[in-house]
Amino acid sequence: MERAVLIGLITPEVTQEQAYEYLNELAFLAKTAGAKPIRNFTQRLEKPDNNTFIGKGKMGEIKLYIEEHSIDAIIFDDDLTPSQIRNIEKLYEGKCKILDRSNLILDIFAKRAKTAQARTQVELAQYQYILPRLTRMWTHLERQKGGIGMRGPGETQIETDRQIIRNKIALLKKKLVKIDKQSVTRRKRREQLIRVALIGYTNAGKSTLMNKLAKSEVFAENKLFATLDTTVRKIVIENLPFLLTDTVGFIRKLPHQLVESFKSTLDEVREADFLIHLVDIANPNFEDHIDVVNKTITEIGVKDKPVFLVFNKIDAYTFLAKDDDDLTPKTKKNLSLDDLKQTWMAKMEGNPIFISALNKTHFDDFKKELYSRIKTLHAKIYPYNSFLY
Numbered sequence: 001m002e003r004a005v006l007i008g009l010i011t012p013e014v015t016q017e018q019a020y021e022y023l024n025e026l027a028f029l030a031k032t033a034g035a036k037p038i039r040n041f042t043q044r045l046e047k048p049d050n051n052t053f054i055g056k057g058k059m060g061e062i063k064l065y066i067e068e069h070s071i072d073a074i075i076f077d078d079d080l081t082p083s084q085i086r087n088i089e090k091l092y093e094g095k096c097k098i099l100d101r102s103n104l105i106l107d108i109f110a111k112r113a114k115t116a117q118a119r120t121q122v123e124l125a126q127y128q129y130i131l132p133r134l135t136r137m138w139t140h141l142e143r144q145k146g147g148i149g150m151r152g153p154g155e156t157q158i159e160t161d162r163q164i165i166r167n168k169i170a171l172l173k174k175k176l177v178k179i180d181k182q183s184v185t186r187r188k189r190r191e192q193l194i195r196v197a198l199i200g201y202t203n204a205g206k207s208t209l210m211n212k213l214a215k216s217e218v219f220a221e222n223k224l225f226a227t228l229d230t231t232v233r234k235i236v237i238e239n240l241p242f243l244l245t246d247t248v249g250f251i252r253k254l255p256h257q258l259v260e261s262f263k264s265t266l267d268e269v270r271e272a273d274f275l276i277h278l279v280d281i282a283n284p285n286f287e288d289h290i291d292v293v294n295k296t297i298t299e300i301g302v303k304d305k306p307v308f309l310v311f312n313k314i315d316a317y318t319f320l321a322k323d324d325d326d327l328t329p330k331t332k333k334n335l336s337l338d339d340l341k342q343t344w345m346a347k348m349e350g351n352p353i354f355i356s357a358l359n360k361t362h363f364d365d366f367k368k369e370l371y372s373r374i375k376t377l378h379a380k381i382y383p384y385n386s387f388l389y
């Protein structure tokens with residue numbers, strides 16, 4: 001397994017606590033991609049350093065650490081610019097791989113892609129990611145060339161490669177349009193049923209919930225983006241049938257190439273009549289996660305769809321209980337589930353639903369609420385045959 005160190009920044013916008021949470025998530029991504037996180041490094045800066053992302057002094061410190069602990073990769077929580085990559089690679093003299101968060105996500109997506117559509121989309125995203133960064137592969141040529149005469153064969157080679165990649169991108173886009181047309185016809189055939197899409201942050205428990213509802217076997221595991229392709233199942237509650245789609249999870253700083261290229265997969269979300277937004281309440285950052293999901297669905301052009309917010313993993317929810325006579329102010333860390341319900345959740349439409357998909361806790365409440373929402377929608381969308389249900 002490749003050994004990796006992780007690097008994050010503490011800035012006026014990112015508190016130390018947040019930075020640590022982000023690095024936790026980055027470590028999870030690294031593990032999912034198949035690396036072993038060995039140590040985190042953080043630095044307090046006003047903004048990322050233009051040349052080397054973190055300060056040169058810190059870079060030197062990390063370089064020593066890398067040599068002493070035989071580290072294979074250094075992973076930055078933020079995307080690096082092409083020139084930052086070049087500078088850092090020069091500094092580290094090829095001693096280890098320089099990666100960023102997008103690299104990891106693209107890598108995981110590539111590993112997970114199963115269908116022709118998903119594979120084509122990931123390939124497209126990878127080429128789009130590489131294109132502006134192509135120069136890094138040619139640093140060794142530049143070094144040979146020295147200071148003058150930079151427009152040598154190296155530069156020509158880069159231009160040729162760029163052209164090859166541009167052609168490849170055009171080809172993949174065409175291929176996607178064709179695949180897309182096929183899936184539109186496939187989707188057309190499932191009319192007259194309410195379509196529900198399961199959305200949420202990655203690892204929230206979407207596939208688990210799908211499995212419990214459909215008694216099916218959608219791949220679920222404690223890894224990020226375990227499922228890449230959307231899965232659709234027909235589900236019946238009481239006597240009311242509907243279609244449920246399990247979707248790929250969202251994550252903070254999803255590479256924008258991926259959001260772009262996944263637009264067609266997310267058509268399922270766009271064409272759904274309503275969305276179940278599943279939240280892992282056991283994650284201390286669950287409120288940030290809700291924001292990321294809301295922003296992403298706005299980004300892909302899904303607004304004004306009814307959303308049913310469901311809180312999952314209550315079995316794993318932990319908090320530091322306070323004594324009754326403890327008068328120090330409550331913080332997020334010592335809120336019980338009942339306290340939480342009194343926060344912004346109290347202003348939610350309807351009662352917030354708290355479940356454990358894994359143990360099927362409060363599952364009947366959840367199904368009852370789901371049933372009532374789908375039934376209302378059904379009567380609205382298909383008034384002529386709603387008497388059936």
Ligand code: GDP
Nearest residue numbers: 203204205206207208220221222313356357358
């Ligand atoms: P997805 O990425 O949203 O599809 O999440 P998965 O369904 O793959 O689940 C991610 C991990 O969370 C798996 O290890 C599940 O077993 C676990 N999980 C799902 N629901 C619950 C739950 O209610 N409680 C607990 N403790 N774990 C859960």
Ligand code: MG
Nearest residue numbers: 206207226227
């Ligand atoms: Mg899943």
